[in-house]
Amino acid sequence: MYARRRWKQVQYMSDLFWKRWVKEYLPQLQERQRCCDTLHTDTVDSSITCSRSADRCELLNQPPFDACHQHIDTDAYVAACNNTLCVYPAVDGLHCQFLEAYAESCSLKEVPLGDWRTTVQCPAVPQVSCLDQYCSEHEFCGDRLGEASCFCRALFASKFNPTNALGEQTVCTQNSATVTLAECLLQDRGINSSVLHLNDPNCKGHLDPQTHMVEFSFDSSDTCGGEVSMNNSQILYKNTIMTRNGSQNGVITRKDQVQIDFSCFYTKPDVQSLSFRIKDSSVVLQVVSGPWNYTLTMAAYTDGGLQNLVESSSELQLNQKVWLQLKADGLDGDAVAMVTDSCWATTQPSTDSSPRYDLVIAGCPNKADQTVTVEGNGLGTSNVFSFNVFQFSGETSAIYLHCKVELCPREGTTCAPTCPASSKRRRRSSRSNTAALITMAWSN
Template sequence: MGCGDRQWARRLAGKSRCSASLGGANLGEAHKALILQLNPSENCTWTIDRPENKSIRIIFSHFQLDPDASCETEHIAVFDGASTRGPLLGTVCSKNDYVPVFESSSNTLTFQIITDSASVQRTVFIFYYFFSPEIRIPDCGGYLGALQGSFTSPNYPKAHPTLAYCVWYIQVEKGYKIKLDFKEIFLEIDDHCRFDFVAVYDGPSTRSGLLGQVCGRVTPTFESSSDSMTVVLSTDYANSYRGFSASYTSIYAENVNTTSLTCSSDKMRVIISKSYLESFKYNENNLQLNDPTCRPIVSNVVEFSIPLDGCGTIKKAEGHSITYTNVITLTASPTSEVITRQKHLQIIVKCEMEHNSTVELMYITEDDIIQNQNALGKYNTSMALFESNLFEKPIHEAPYYVDLNQTLFVQVSLHTSDPNLVVFLETCRASATSDFASPIYDLIRSGCTKDETCKVYPLAGHYGRFQFNAFKFLRSLGSVYLQCKVLICDSSDHQSRCNQGCVSRRKRDISSYKWKADSVIGPIRLKRDRSASGESGFQHQVHPEGTQHQPFNGLHLFSFMVLALNVVIVATITRRHFVNARAEYRYQKLQGY
């Protein structure tokens, strides 16, 4: 923020302006900050009016409410509209463990602050600004799915953009957690990080637990408790600095006492504990694959990432299944040519892909003693939007803003090194929420298109592709999320389900497929509909914010009409009764005194 606005914000300290409007005389201001110190038993309402073709983003970057109050008795409620009767976008209270951010889809946004009767200090810092959803900031957020990687703020090491809200979603494989290292953070310094900040969340969304909210010049490190992490950069309109540079790595999270095997569609991953090796007087330097040039990664464990088409992996087709096998040998320098006092240890890893599952099998041979371990795995799939039907440039923006009826190109990718597998789109559907609760709209079902604008592309190896025209759900503030269920088949099996195409009434067994997997993408939001003032566009989250409202359907309309008719009948009967009653009575003028 600029100096003038901060002085203005400080002048607000100690004051509580109830039912004040931020519109009216301030309608032309593109951004504004509020510092509110609230009293007990308050009920204050503010309304923000946006200019035409703009959206409103409001950020509660720092708030201190009564820590002992319940969310019902003390909270901040945010509504999409000009009053508290509008749809509820969400609430903020002392129990929230995240930085609340809301976006409007109508002409106005209203927030209401209610406090209880406790005499405690309450401070709320609020910053809002108008923005154009169709104007995107390059390299602002996206999805990071590798086991390790790096990313920076937009323009780094140059000054970061103003009024930016960038979200990076990091997702690694199951069984791992994430270690995030910031090589540099250079943002505006503030004790509470109210103006420019980086927020790190322990999970897949901005509603996950907050690991930290940082600013200034620091180099923090964060570690997740699961296989996902979310990073947010939020900036105001002044005092831009270098931003940040970060890298992340995956750490094996599970407690491994001996060995474990995980099979995926592109690799076998073997984890060996160091204590297990030490029990045989071995270390990681004694381990060797069929191809000795393939070396493990050593961290808190010893990890082999073995590609299915490399490092000496042997592939064998057996009926409808395919197996991939490799051998890890523990070698040591013999003490003589005749004897040894070390056990000979072999770990035989084997992944078997069956009709409808992926079975993992590991043999550990220890002086002719075989130990077996079994587990389940899955094919690695992902889904992304692309700029055109050439499917060359994926779109990384999250959320992605589109025009109503704009053609969207979607690709589901299978990440595998086996060239003899194909992807078939069995079912693809859309929902207004990330948990795919009602309402649901089918685009593809049983391989058949159910939407008139939907077109499915022919089988193309590791890719399932389709296109459709963007739409919005009626009476819904949520974003649009897509979910596809795919089948993975052997391309040489011409009788497989993948080669059957559209089957509207499928028999119970219509030949084989190898795996069924789900892919989800979203949210997709509509840009402002310029032809209709006040019409709402789509609203985000990877994890939707606020309360969902059910559509106003035909049953509701019929109930309303019946209720209105009953009111009319009751009113007519009452009027007749009143008229008749008046006709039966005689009136006498009172005598004056």
């Protein structure tokens, strides 16, 4: 009975191992195979002395390794050693790799080599397990100070090593600057990414658990102690990545201090060629509605004080704010109020053409457009709404702005809409002939 339970336990652990191997390690092996299928060439390092490398590799033919010669030939090991050490510099840490490989092969043949590491001056290598160590695609697992750690793959590190860079170049956008460093490059320099921050110590890096890249970012609203300046065409960003102030003792530190200054600039897009002209500086409509006979005027301004009228010769840029006033002359303001019920834009003169973009809906700003505001609606015989100039995506034709206004008998009733709009916001006349439509055209 005990043997059966033990066998089930062994079988269960075996199944877990293979499931994990297929899920985690097989993709890594496939990726390594894909990388190995690509031939890469490196320039020859003229500082390497091949004769010295050959002397190092020749140690395989000397004691204590000669005790294993009758079991394992050294020619392939020596050749691989020469071909490698003659090309790659000593900083790559390969001077003991082939000696270790031969010694491991001898141990499988149960041939003792004694304290061979001391003889050939190779440091003792602690046995570490990479079974639970996750490394990204550009890393591999190895021993670092007796613990499993992720090292940069040579191909990944090769694009940073010539300039001693620790990561990618700074990326600037209109509102932010971002710099990304590689965790494995930082660890190769003995730098702990968790103690790094920008000028503002509260602005630390974010380590992506999948890619092992560390991102530092700041923007114009939260500069993290950096500098954001502007000139006529560029936005300039400057900041510094540094180690956290202080140490375990509070006064001294025995680790290298880190100070990485970075800067970048973002060239603001030129929108001078995207200009709009209003076809008529103002639109006037004579309206007769029941007992009321009044003149309805729509005019555009470039300021909230309604002092700078937009003329037909004026140029407006995309995203520039404009104010439109709707005004009814000839009405008794004590008896009736004018309400702008809706305003929308089309690419055709027809009010029901498509595409359509709403600015004012049921007397209130379109909640989907944060640039729209409405002032004084239903409080008198005029009101104003504003928005940022736009164009229809993929369209180069004129823009027709339509507004529907209604007259509301005051009679002690509040005519101003309640925003967000409500179906019971005000009492309105049921006569359809109290509504009027007015249209203003813009061209680019």
